[in-house]
Amino acid sequence: MHHFINKVIKTMKNDKMEIVRKSQSSLSRLFFERMEIVLMPRFGAGIKFSVYPWALLLFAAAWLALTLYALFAAAQNVDCKIIKADNNIMKTKFAMIAEELSRNRKYIEMSHTTDEQMRQMLGMKGGKHINRPFGEEEEINFKEVFAKNPTEIDEKQINEYLSRTTEMAQERLASFQEIAWFYANQKNISDSTPSIKPATDAVITSGFGYRLSPFGTFIASFHKGLDFAGKPNSKIRVTADGVVRHAGWAQGYGQAVLVDHGFGYSTLYGHLADIKVKAGDVVKRGQFIANMGTTGRSTGVHLHYEVWKDGTPVNPRTYF
Numbered sequence: 001m002h003h004f005i006n007k008v009i010k011t012m013k014n015d016k017m018e019i020v021r022k023s024q025s026s027l028s029r030l031f032f033e034r035m036e037i038v039l040m041p042r043f044g045a046g047i048k049f050s051v052y053p054w055a056l057l058l059f060a061a062a063w064l065a066l067t068l069y070a071l072f073a074a075a076q077n078v079d080c081k082i083i084k085a086d087n088n089i090m091k092t093k094f095a096m097i098a099e100e101l102s103r104n105r106k107y108i109e110m111s112h113t114t115d116e117q118m119r120q121m122l123g124m125k126g127g128k129h130i131n132r133p134f135g136e137e138e139e140i141n142f143k144e145v146f147a148k149n150p151t152e153i154d155e156k157q158i159n160e161y162l163s164r165t166t167e168m169a170q171e172r173l174a175s176f177q178e179i180a181w182f183y184a185n186q187k188n189i190s191d192s193t194p195s196i197k198p199a200t201d202a203v204i205t206s207g208f209g210y211r212l213s214p215f216g217t218f219i220a221s222f223h224k225g226l227d228f229a230g231k232p233n234s235k236i237r238v239t240a241d242g243v244v245r246h247a248g249w250a251q252g253y254g255q256a257v258l259v260d261h262g263f264g265y266s267t268l269y270g271h272l273a274d275i276k277v278k279a280g281d282v283v284k285r286g287q288f289i290a291n292m293g294t295t296g297r298s299t300g301v302h303l304h305y306e307v308w309k310d311g312t313p314v315n316p317r318t319y320f
């Protein structure tokens with residue numbers, strides 16, 4: 001039984017090999033034996049030629065490869081054209097950016113002129129952020145730069161130009177801030193500088209400086225202020241913006257008001273009748289602060305007015 005099966009298997013193997021050999025031989029015949037191709041026109045004699053099938057196959061393969069290559073090349077060319085078109089768009093965009101940059105520079109230069117005019121109008125001298133003139137050599141013709149090939153563009157030069165532009169804009173801002181600060185300060189100074197008469201409808205009866213004492217001692221004394229004689233209870237007005245430091249009795253001055261104006265200025269009003277303010281009050285120039293009287297060491301109804309600058313009494317006549 002076993003022997004029989006083995007024999008059958010052997011036979012089958014032999015058969016299989018036979019089939020393979022046969023198929024191989026028919027396959028090789030198909031490839032390596034010449035075949036005849038006849039081209040027959042409808043009329044007249046035909047053309048007959050013989051070829052090897054493998055040659056035909058080779059030819060077909062070559063044809064396919066060529067076609068594929070041609071397609072690939074065509075695609076590459078399209079890609080190349082797209083890149084070129086992109087390049088042109090980019091160049092146009094760069095040119096626009098370049099123009100924009102140049103325009104921005106112009107605006108900064110214009111603000112530079114405005115800056116100078118403002119400084120002149122305000123009588124500003126010096127300052128940290130005074131305009132620095134622009135160097136001609138800094139100008140870059142961006143149109144020319146971007147017309148170049150990207151590899152030829154000097155990045156360093158452009159970066160320097162851009163950072164210089166930023167720097168200039170920052171400088172301008174700092175300068176304008178300086179001007180604004182100066183103006184605010186200036187305004188404060190002018191508001192804080194005594195600049196009106198403390199009493200109108202009054203006569204100046206005694207000037208600033210050395211004089212004989214009005215109390216008959218015949219000793220030359222220094223009069224630290226101005227005396228304004230007027231009607232009793234006439235209005236006394238503060239001569240600049242400030243803060244009341246003292247309002248009340250003061251030795252020698254009677255009822256008195258002392259106002260601190262800042263920036264080294266203070267004013268004093270003496271021999272008052274009726275004080276309308278108290279210490280700590282913020283007062284504005286021209287504000288009614290008291291009535292004229294004759295309190296303290298006084299010989300008649302009058303206002304004693306002093307202006308102090310940096311700790312020294314100065315002539316009030318120069319402050320109205």
Ligand SMILES: [Zn+2]
Pocket residue numbers: 206223225226227303304305
């Ligand atoms: Zn006086």
